[in-house]
Amino acid sequence: MFSKILIANRGEIACRIIRTARRMGVATVAVYSDADAGSMHVAMADEAVRIGPPPVAESYLDGERIVAAALMTGAEAIHPGYGFLSENPDFVDRVVNAGLIFIGPSATSIRAMGLKDAAKRLMEKAGVPVVPGYHGEAQDIVLLASKATEIGFPVLIKARAGGGGRGMRRVDHADDFAEALSSARREAKAAFGDDRVLVEKYVEKPRHIEVQVFGDNYGNVVHLFERDCSAQRRHQKVIEEAPAPGMTDEMRAEMTEAAVTAAKAISYSGAGTIEFIVDASQGLRPDRFWFMEMNTRLQVEHPVTEMITGVDLVEWQLRVAYGEALPKRQDEIELNGHAFEARLYAEDAAKGFLPATGTLHHLWFPDEPAPGTSLRVETGVREGDTISPFYDPMIAKLVVHGPDRETALDALGDMLAETEIAGSTVNTAFLAALAADPDFAAGDVDTGLIGRKQDALTAIPEPSEGFVTAAALAVSGLSETASPDDPWSALAGYAHFHAAPKRVALRYGEQEIRAAVSVVNGKTEIALIPAPLIPPHKGMGDSEAPRLSEKETHESKRSASSLWGGVRGGGNPPPRLARWPGHITIFDGPVSYMFSVPDPLERAEEAGGGADSLRAPMPGLVKVVRAAVGDTVAKGQPLLVLEAMKMEHTIAAPHDGVVAEIATEGSQVTDGATLVRFAEAGE
Numbered sequence: 033m034f035s036k037i038l039i040a041n042r043g044e045i046a047c048r049i050i051r052t053a054r055r056m057g058v059a060t061v062a063v064y065s066d067a068d069a070g071s072m073h074v075a076m077a078d079e080a081v082r083i084g085p086p087p088v089a090e091s092y093l094d095g096e097r098i099v100a101a102a103l104m105t106g107a108e109a110i111h112p113g114y115g116f117l118s119e120n121p122d123f124v125d126r127v128v129n130a131g132l133i134f135i136g137p138s139a140t141s142i143r144a145m146g147l148k149d150a151a152k153r154l155m156e157k158a159g160v161p162v163v164p165g166y167h168g169e170a171q172d173i174v175l176l177a178s179k180a181t182e183i184g185f186p187v188l189i190k191a192r193a194g195g196g197g198r199g200m201r202r203v204d205h206a207d208d209f210a211e212a213l214s215s216a217r218r219e220a221k222a223a224f225g226d227d228r229v230l231v232e233k234y235v236e237k238p239r240h241i242e243v244q245v246f247g248d249n250y251g252n253v254v255h256l257f258e259r260d261c262s263a264q265r266r267h268q269k270v271i272e273e274a275p276a277p278g279m280t281d282e283m284r285a286e287m288t289e290a291a292v293t294a295a296k297a298i299s300y301s302g303a304g305t306i307e308f309i310v311d312a313s314q315g316l317r318p319d320r321f322w323f324m325e326m327n328t329r330l331q332v333e334h335p336v337t338e339m340i341t342g343v344d345l346v347e348w349q350l351r352v353a354y355g356e357a358l359p360k361r362q363d364e365i366e367l368n369g370h371a372f373e374a375r376l377y378a379e380d381a382a383k384g385f386l387p388a389t390g391t392l393h394h395l396w397f398p399d400e401p402a403p404g405t406s407l408r409v410e411t412g413v414r415e416g417d418t419i420s421p422f423y424d425p426m427i428a429k430l431v432v433h434g435p436d437r438e439t440a441l442d443a444l445g446d447m448l449a450e451t452e453i454a455g456s457t458v459n460t461a462f463l464a465a466l467a468a469d470p471d472f473a474a475g476d477v478d479t480g481l482i483g484r485k486q487d488a489l490t491a492i493p494e495p496s497e498g499f500v501t502a503a504a505l506a507v508s509g510l511s512e513t514a515s516p517d518d519p520w521s522a523l524a525g526y527a528h529f530h531a532a533p534k535r536v537a538l539r540y541g542e543q544e545i546r547a548a549v550s551v552v553n554g555k556t557e558i559a560l561i562p563a564p565l566i567p568p569h570k571g572m573g574d575s576e577a578p579r580l581s582e583k584e585t586h587e588s589k590r591s592a593s594s595l596w597g598g599v600r601g602g603g604n605p606p607p608r609l610a611r612w613p614g615h616i617t618i619f620d621g622p623v624s625y626m627f628s629v630p631d632p633l634e635r636a637e638e639a640g641g642g643a644d645s646l647r648a649p650m651p652g653l654v655k656v657v658r659a660a661v662g663d664t665v666a667k668g669q670p671l672l673v674l675e676a677m678k679m680e681h682t683i684a685a686p687h688d689g690v691v692a693e694i695a696t697e698g699s700q701v702t703d704g705a706t707l708v709r710f711a712e713a714g715e
Contacts, residue, residue, distance in 0.1 A: 033354055034058050034109050037135065038102040039077070041113030042092060043412035044429065045330075046073035049111050052346040061105045063098055065091035067420045072412050079105055086422040092116045095123040099130050109133035109353060111346075115424070118329040119146055135353040137247075137302045137328050144298040145326040148192045149230045155323045158297040160290050163309055163322035165232030167192075177209050179231050186234035189213055191220030191227075197267030198223040202234055218655065218673075219680050237478045239310040240264065241276045241321070243291035244337045246345070247300040248352045254362045255288040256341050259333055262477045263466060265385060270482065271444075271466060272333035273372045274340050277437060277475030278316050286318045294326060302352055303330045303345050312478055332375070332429070335410060339371035339433040370440040371433040374448065374463045378425040381462035381490040386649050386681065387425045389703060390456030391418045393612030397428065398450040405434040405443040419456050421651035421703075427458065437475065441467060454610040454617035454624065464622035465489045495540060495618065495625040501558050502607045503616045503627040504547035507536045533559065538616070538627045545627070646686060646708040648674065648701045655680060657697040659708075664690050671708055674701075683707060 037053060038061040039046045050060045050073065062077035067086035074080045081101040084091035091097075095117055102110055110127050112118035112135070121139035128134060136142075145151045149167030156162050165187075166179035180187045180203065189212055191199025199220030201212040213229065221227040244256040260276035261269045275284075291306035305327040311320040334345050348359060378388040395415040401407045411428035419425050430447050434440030448464040466472055466489055471481060482489060495503075533548035546561040608619040618625045656673040659665055665685045672695060674681045689710035695701060 034133075034350065036061065036078075036105070036107045037109045037111055037350070038063065038098070038105065038107040039073070039111050039113060040092070040098045040117055041111075041115070042068055042071065042073055042423065044410045044426065045113040045115075045332075045412070047076055047412045048410055049113060049346055050076045052344055053350070056347060056350065058350065061101065061107050063092070063101055065422075067422050070417075072414050072417065081105060086420070088116065088422070095120070095126050098123075099126055099132065102127075102132055103130060107132070109135050111135040111349070112329065114327075114329050114332060119327070121146060133353055135302070135349050137300055137304065141298045141300050142328045145328050146193060148190060148325050149228075151326060152230075152323065154297060155294055158293055160294050160297075160323045161321065163232050163235070163324065165230060167230045171228050173210060173213060176213060176229070176231055177206065180209055181206060183231060183233050186236075188232045188234045189216045189229050190232065191216065191224060192230050193220065193224040193226040193228070197264075199227075199229065200267045215673075215680065219675075222655070222675060235309055235311050237311065237313040237480070238262070239276075239312045239316075239478050240269075240307065240324075241279075241287070241310050242305045242307040242327075242331075243288050244331075244334070244345075245291050245295045245300065245304050245306055246348060246352075246358060247295055247302065247304070248358045249301050249355065250357050251296075251299070252358045253292050253295045253300060254358060254360070254365060255291055256337050256343060256345075256365055257367050258284065258287060259331075259336055260477065261333060262479050263472065263481060264479045265482045265486070267479075269333065269375065271372060271374045271463065271472075272336055273370065273437075273440075274336040275367060275370065276316070277477070280316060283316050283318045283321070287321055290321075290323070294323065300328075302328075303334070303349055304328050305331050333373050335408060335429065335431045336371040336373045339406070339408070339431060340367055340369055341365055342368065369433055369435045370437040371431065372440050372444045372467075374430045374444060374467070375426060376428045376430055376451070376453075376463065377459050378419040378427055378456040379459050380457045381459045382492060383649065384681075385459070387421075388457040389419045389421050389425070389651065392416065392427070392453060392455045393615075394452060394454035394610035394617065395427075396452040397430070398447055401432070402443055402446065405432060405439060407432055407443070407447055427453065427456075430463075441473060449621040451622070452608060452610060452619050452624075454612055454615070454626070457626075458624070461492060461623045462490050465491075492623060495620075497560070499607060499618045499620065499625055500540070500545055500560065500627075501547070502609060502618055503538055503540075503625070504536050504545065504558060504560070505549065505556065506609055506611060506616045507538050507627075507629055508534055508547075508549040538629050540625065540627050544630070644710050644712055645706050646671070646683065646710075648703060648705045648707050649681070650674075651703050652681070652701060654695045654697055654699045654701060654707070657694060659691050659694055661691055661694060664688075672697075674707070 036059040039049050040063060053060050060077045062074050062080040063083045064074045064080055065084055065086045083097045083101060084094055093116060110132055117123040119142055121142040124134045124139040144154060152162045152167045165183060186202055186204045189201045199216050201216045203209050203212045216229055217227040239262040241258050241260050243258050245253060247253040258276050259272055259274040261272045263271040294306050295304060307324040308321045309324045338345055380386045380388055392413055392415055397409045408431040409428055413427055432440050432443040432447055434443050445464060445467050448460055451460055533550040536547050536549060538545050548559040550557045610617045614629050616627045652674040654672055655675040659671045667685055667687045669685045670682050671685055672683050674683055691708060692711040693709040695707045
């Protein structure tokens with residue numbers, strides 16, 4: 033076995049590889065950019081080498097520096113993880129030419145499957161069913177548009193290089209084709225350095241089912257059953273599971289045979305995935321699945337396959353790359369139970385899944401599974417780490433396994449409900465809502481499910497009075513029952529001749545909240561002023577706080593213990609919460625409510641920009657500018673395209689107006705930076 037390997041990746045996959053390598057007695061070398069100098073994967077590895085500044089083009093995509101790091105540290109092989117250089121055949125050639133071993137398929141296999149159009153022609157020749165579409169070399173817009181018309185709308189424009197939903201657009205009408213093509217090409221060029229596309233028929237009720245395959249250098253290829261990855265938003269996977277719900281023995285046999293045939297057609301070695309698009313309009317039928325693409329690497333969702341087979345796929349990768357034969361024959365690989373994986377991201381689901389940044393001031397995952405189930409957390413971050421704008425905003429993958437789908441899904445719901453994250457906006461509540469959705473629970477899933485139900489799945493209820501009170505009490509610094517031995521608690525409510533309330537102020541979203549907290553006879557009483565949530569107003573100093581009348585004080589004052597009982601029913605303990613600089617986060621199952629403690633010196637009007645300006649919702653690159661100073665624009669009109677965390681986001685005018693200032697194309701902007709300023713009357 034190898035004595036030392038270098039991992040040409042970062043985050044949770046680098047940590048995942050390190051754990052298996054350590055168990056096998058293999059030393060590891062991490063590489064890192066300046067943004068990752070203090071990261072978890074660097075701390076876990078036996079050695080670490082800096083490879084450049086934060087931008088991926090100058091660090092994690094710099095194959096020359098990575099190979100040099102491997103040679104310098106005496107590593108014998110390089111594991112690419114997934115993403116970055118994992119499916120770059122030129123990088124594989126560079127590794128091999130340096131006398132190192134690439135832990136993955138050959139450059140020839142990657143080239144055969146790396147371009148979707150060529151791959152589909154190859155699969156057709158091998159007898160693997162392929163979805164109808166145009167996979168030719170010609171890229172003229174007139175030709176592509178005519179092919180789309182021949183295929184019949186809706187169609188799917190797809191970047192022929194890469195994956196992950198980037199460079200992919202659904203087009204429902206011929207009039208929208210040109211704009212969608214332009215956008216897909218820009219995104220593909222930025223992500224993969226190749227703006228060529230293919231056009232395919234869009235399947236109306238599509239399911240995304242993929243088969244895990246594994247080959248060695250002796251001609252052996254096996255499958256490790258299928259995964260269902262149909263729960264997607266913007267063509268990116270959200271919750272994956274194995275096996276696929278509703279899968280029949282007949283269809284599994286035909287689909288896995290097709291996958292093995294595909295891998296053998298290119299003499300594949302290592303871990304790979306054959307992805308199929310399935311027409312589920314009439315259930316799962318053997319004549320309704322088509323080859324979509326092959327991922328010539330380990331997949332993000334590989335843990336669900338490991339959970340149902342008991343196979344460590346990274347260990348198999350190392351063994352096969354070292355020259356060993358596959359550890360098991362096909363008849364020795366058994367399917368056991370059901371597994372789910374939920375991708376936990378720093379993103380705002382309610383705002384179109386905008387990526388988020390921030391410091392993870394509080395991070396906790398459950399580790400005690402229900403009887404008969406097992407849990408697994410794949411993460412590359414720790415409490416105190418920062419979500420960077422330079423890379424994918426994944427925080428963790430939450431993986432569960434149970435004896436059947438229903439039990440595993442219940443375990444996933446429990447795991448999401450118990451997870452606590454504070455310091456960044458996260459998608460935990462969205463994941464829990466999806467897991468609890470009746471159609472998802474019944475296994476009636478297709479790739480359009482999230483899009484159809486997005487508003488309901490991303491809706492967050494307003495915090496109850498009990499949660500507001502919990503936040504106010506936490507800000508006050510007082511406990512539910514003040515200790516007679518604590519002089520500071522006594523002073524907080526002290527005044528001449530009477531007990532004066534301690535006034536606190538906090539904000540939830542755009543709403544300001546005020547409360548008066550008093551200690552009476554050793555018990556804490558809270559009065560919300562005048563209601564749990566009130567509209568924002570200027571002036572947050574204590575001297576400007578509204579004064580309670582005697583009647584209002586009497587009616588609104590309640591003990592902390594009585595309010596706890598109203599949160600989830602009488603007798604329950606106080607809500608879970610996390611305190612972090614300037615904030616309080618309250619957890620209600622998978623839902624989290626973030627309250628900020630306002631600075632009296634700050635003015636409310638600067639938050640998010642007023643009506644006369646439009647601010648960046650996240651750090652990013654101004655990719656395209658579609659308006660100029662002096663232009664009169666209408667509400668909803670696209671003004672510019674912001675590229676952030678590998679995705680394009682169109683920024684539209686919030687109202688009619690005249691552009692007074694607009695960001696420069698190609699400029700890098702920070703979160704909250706002014707992108708557009710509208711002219712005021714008379715300007």
